[in-house]
Amino acid sequence: MAEPGQGPIVAELGRPETPQETAARKAKNSREYRERKTVSNLVYALVACVAVVVVIVLAVPRGDQPLHPDIDVPAIAAQAQAGSDGPLAVPDLPDGWSANAAELRRSQTDGITAWYTGYLTPSDEFIGLYQGLDANATWSAELLARTLATGTVQIDGVDWTIYDNRDSTDDLGNARYGLVTEAGSTVFVLVGTATDAEFATLAAAIADTVQAQQ
CATH class of the missing domain: 1.20.5 (Single alpha-helices involved in coiled-coils or other helix-helix interfaces)
Known part of the structure; x- marks a missing residue:
C-alpha cells in the first residue's frame, strides 16, 4: 500500500x-x-x-402532379391561330409523350415568326417542333447550329432532310438530330436528342398539317 x-x-x-x-x-x-x-x-x-x-x-404533402407539366397544346394553338394563315401543327401523339412548351416565337435576327412546341419523349429525350411562317433556309440553319444535311427520308408521304450530328464532338446543344421539310412558304423543323423512331412518330403525326400547306 x-x-x-x-x-x-x-x-x-x-x-x-x-x-x-x-x-x-x-x-x-x-x-x-x-x-x-x-x-x-x-x-x-x-x-x-x-x-x-x-x-x-x-x-411534406406530395400531389400527383408530374415533374414536367403537360401543356395543353391544342388550346394554346387555338389562341395562336390568328397569327397564321395556315393550320398550326398540333400532333396527336401516343401515350408516353408530353409537351412542356407551346408558343409563337419571333426570331430576333430575321423577324420570322414560328409556332413552337417542345416535347418530352417516352425515352425521356427531347424534340422541338418549329413551324416557321414565311421562313427561309437561313432561319432553319440557325436552329440546326449550321450543320450539314446527311440524308433524306420519307415519312407518311412527306420528304424530310436529315441532319444527324450525334457523332459530332462539338457542343451543338439540342441540335444532335434534325428533320427539315418545306411546304409552300412554311418550313417545318424537328430538332432534338430523341431516337430515330421518336422523330418518325412526331413527323408522322404532323404529316397532314405539312401537306395542307403545300
Whole structure:
C-alpha cells in the first residue's frame, strides 16, 4: 500500500507515482473523457439531424402532379391561330409523350415568326417542333447550329432532310438530330436528342398539317 500522502502504486514502476505523474494521469483521463463526450455529441447531433429530415420528408404533402407539366397544346394553338394563315401543327401523339412548351416565337435576327412546341419523349429525350411562317433556309440553319444535311427520308408521304450530328464532338446543344421539310412558304423543323423512331412518330403525326400547306 502507498504511504499516507503518497500517490497510488504504479504497477509498471513498482512504486508510488509522483505528484507530476498523478497530475499527468488525471490530465490524460480528463482529455480522454472530453474526447469521448465530443464523439458522443457528434453522433447524437447526426441522429437528431437525420430524424428531422425524415420528419420533414414525411410531413411534406406530395400531389400527383408530374415533374414536367403537360401543356395543353391544342388550346394554346387555338389562341395562336390568328397569327397564321395556315393550320398550326398540333400532333396527336401516343401515350408516353408530353409537351412542356407551346408558343409563337419571333426570331430576333430575321423577324420570322414560328409556332413552337417542345416535347418530352417516352425515352425521356427531347424534340422541338418549329413551324416557321414565311421562313427561309437561313432561319432553319440557325436552329440546326449550321450543320450539314446527311440524308433524306420519307415519312407518311412527306420528304424530310436529315441532319444527324450525334457523332459530332462539338457542343451543338439540342441540335444532335434534325428533320427539315418545306411546304409552300412554311418550313417545318424537328430538332432534338430523341431516337430515330421518336422523330418518325412526331413527323408522322404532323404529316397532314405539312401537306395542307403545300
